[in-house]
Amino acid sequence: MYVDRLRIRQPGDAQFALGPHVDGGGIERWEDPEYRSCYTPIFEGRWEENDFFDATHRVHAHMSLYNAAGGCTAFRSWQGWLSLSTVNPGEGGLLVNPLLKFSTPYWLLRPFFTRNKTDGDWEIDTSSVWQGAVPGRGQEMNDSLHSELQLSTSMISIPTVHPGDMVFWHCDTIHAVDAVHRGQSDSSVFYIPATPLCQINVDYLVQQRDSFQRGIPPPDFPGGEGELRHVGRATPEDINTLEGRRAMGFEPFEIKSYMTPGEKEIVSKANTTLNL
Incomplete structure (x- = not known):
């Protein structure tokens, strides 16, 4: 068991606002050889063949190379939480991008391309810019750096949950929480991931x-x-x-x-x- 957090979010709260992101490290996905091997087909141009459920390399990957506070060093095959309250969409709950197979190759390859300032076409970028990947933090996404993800429309609220409902999402899934809790009661969860x-x-x-x-x-x-x-x-x-x-x-x-x-x-x- 990976002992994680308890979150109690009160109605009207706008401080606990996590934008679109992926946990399990940031720059580590490119920097650590074992972690990078989880995505070999993507980096070799065979993105359709990548098996996101193959744990061969994930069980040896180094997901926190910079000893950052709050960094996760365990392998969570599925992140998850147990609901302690009834939460409807828009009431301080979870949003996910369901297009795992398509979104992940995009943001993994994003650092290697930039838009030409003259005509807007994509071209190879060999600079050291890694969009949204800061050492010691998770991988963050936004409309400016990852415009093709169309995050304003592709992030989907999970259905209504009740006390005792368990929600899991793949460890490469882009996820976020509602910017504002617009409900009438608390939105409370235990974070309980799956740790093989x-x-x-x-x-x-x-x-x-x-x-x-x-x-x-x-x-x-x-x-x-x-x-x-x-x-x-x-x-x-x-x-x-x-x-x-x-x-x-x-x-x-x-x-x-x-x-x-x-x-x-x-x-x-x-x-x-x-x-x-």
């Missing part, structure tokens, strides 16, 4: 487990003492189920007979890394 069992996630789980026991924020989040001095804060003893203790790194993962050799290997490595 792989070595980089197990390495993070070791650090997260230690942070939980000490009562401090986990490594991907802003520092400070967190709940270190809080009386009655949660402890490992408060996690009662086997599944919950396993997800938090306090019980070993189980090797089952139907698993593939690769699955058995990563489970064994995970238990060793967790010292279980």
Whole structure:
């Protein structure tokens, strides 16, 4: 389990306004060789062949090369949140660009092209400009730098959600939140991504487990003492189920007979890394 955030957004709020962006690093998608390999067909001009659900290289990718506060070092195959309230479109909720196969090649190749100032045609750009990719931050999009995405019309609000509804979106999906919460009640969610069992996630789980026991924020989040001095804060003893203790790194993962050799290997490595 990747312990993420809780968001409570009040009606009328316009401060928690996240524009179109993609998480999981920014410049890292081009800079890190393993991460870049996730998009080899795109960079080779075969963008139609890119398999966005092939995790071969993603499980080894370095998504945070600059140790930025709030940068994510774990592999979230699907980002997600659990709704705690009823939220209609326009009420402080999520917007996504559903055109994953078409939008991703565009913004990945965007740094290599610029418009000719004379006639507006596209031409090769070999400068060091990387539109919306700032070291230490996620990949950001806007109408000025990524005009062909037509973000003003291509970002779609998710349908109405109710308490208990779970929403997932692919880790390369452009997403945003409503600029203004125009509803009448709070828009609250737990951020709960899907984090498959792989070595980089197990390495993070070791650090997260230690942070939980000490009562401090986990490594991907802003520092400070967190709940270190809080009386009655949660402890490992408060996690009662086997599944919950396993997800938090306090019980070993189980090797089952139907698993593939690769699955058995990563489970064994995970238990060793967790010292279980």
